[in-house]
Amino acid sequence: MLVIxxxxxxxxxxxxxxxxxxxxxxxxxxxxxxxxxxxxxVAENDHVAVSIFVNPTQFGPxxxxxxxxxxPERDLQLLREAGGALVFMPPVSEMYPPGFQTYVEVTGVSxxxxxxxxxxxxxxxxxxxxxxxxxxxxxxxxxxxxxxxQVAVIQRMVADLAMPLQIVVVPTVRAADGLALSSxxxxxxxxxxxxxxxxxxxxxxxxxxxxxxxxxxxxxxQAMCDVLNSEPLAQVDYVSAAxxxxxxxxDSPTDRPILLSMAxxxxxxxxxxxxxxx
Ligand code: AMP
Numbered sequence: 001m002l003v004i005x006x007x008x009x010x011x012x013x014x015x016x017x018x019x020x021x022x023x024x025x026x027x028x029x030x031x032x033x034x035x036x037x038x039x040x041x042v043a044e045n046d047h048v049a050v051s052i053f054v055n056p057t058q059f060g061p062x063x064x065x066x067x068x069x070x071x072p073e074r075d076l077q078l079l080r081e082a083g084g085a086l087v088f089m090p091p092v093s094e095m096y097p098p099g100f101q102t103y104v105e106v107t108g109v110s111x112x113x114x115x116x117x118x119x120x121x122x123x124x125x126x127x128x129x130x131x132x133x134x135x136x137x138x139x140x141x142x143x144x145x146x147x148x149x150q151v152a153v154i155q156r157m158v159a160d161l162a163m164p165l166q167i168v169v170v171p172t173v174r175a176a177d178g179l180a181l182s183s184x185x186x187x188x189x190x191x192x193x194x195x196x197x198x199x200x201x202x203x204x205x206x207x208x209x210x211x212x213x214x215x216x217x218x219x220x221x222q223a224m225c226d227v228l229n230s231e232p233l234a235q236v237d238y239v240s241a242a243x244x245x246x247x248x249x250x251d252s253p254t255d256r257p258i259l260l261s262m263a264x265x266x267x268x269x270x271x272x273x274x275x276x277x278x
Contacts, residue, residue, distance in 0.1 A: 007135055014137060022045035030074075033144055038142075049086040068183070072089065095128065104127045106156050110123070113247060114272065125150055140168050144172060145171050146272075148261060151169050175197075203262075206224045207275060224239040233266050235264065237265060242261070258276070
């Protein structure tokens with residue numbers, strides 16, 4: 001496994017590869033969710049590149065960039081086992097050298113949900129992902145359904161800017177109790193960790209309502225809120241029932257797929273989760 005921290009060296013290693021290359025962009029502190037992306041990329045491509053980069057431009061000024069969990073040695077060991085052959089692990093100065101002043105801004109799908117609560121977040125995501133695509137030149141790039149709006153933003157960017165690669169979306173990997181795996185779960189105390197599956201239970205309650213024939217978006221949002229409000233440690237940031245392709249909040253029933261999503265604070269940790277109903 002090659003581990004490379006600078007762009008010219010990475011380009012040289014990439015140029016030597018024959019066949020299809022899959023890219024898995026990550027911020028490290030890897031878990032089984034990341035490894036599901038890596039394994040699928042290994043199965044579908046001749047070579048797999050994994051980037052590990054905690055991207056400062058996607059964190060707001062009051063967010064957790066400095067405290068975001070990092071363990072590069074463990075990450076590299078997990079990638080050796082999963083078969084990630086080429087690892088790109090640049091320092092911030094390599095991705096944002098002095099004088100950097102170019103950003104990618106996706107409008108529309110970036111604006112609601114996470115984008116409304118985290119101003120600038122998707123501008124940072126689109127910028128770093130576009131730069132990673134230019135460095136790695138992958139045939140396919142793998143993203144988790146866990147970050148549903150991120151997927152919509154990247155798909156929009158790739159279509160709008162005619163980027164020559166395929167985006168592959170991988171289902172959310174969950175713990176046995178339903179909690180979506182996330183690097184940020186490591187912030188939770190044991191008591192908070194016990195409370196955290198309430199997000200999944202809220203999604204399941206709305207799904208049960210939908211499956212029983214109640215397709216009212218307001219009823220779906222209410223069902224999620226009711227479950228979340230039953231957990232004293234959970235503070236709802238937002239719940240949403242939106243059109244799954246435009247991400248516009250629904251006010252009446254639709255035959256198109258619905259994205260249920262939410263952000264919830266448990267203590268100081270902000271967790272997100274989602275489910276598509278169709
Ligand atoms: P992150 O390191 O949080 O930026 O995540 C890197 C990639 O892994 C993103 O495409 C995420 O959507 C994906 N990912 C994170 N958690 C999960 C999960 N529990 N299941 C599937 N994919 C995930």
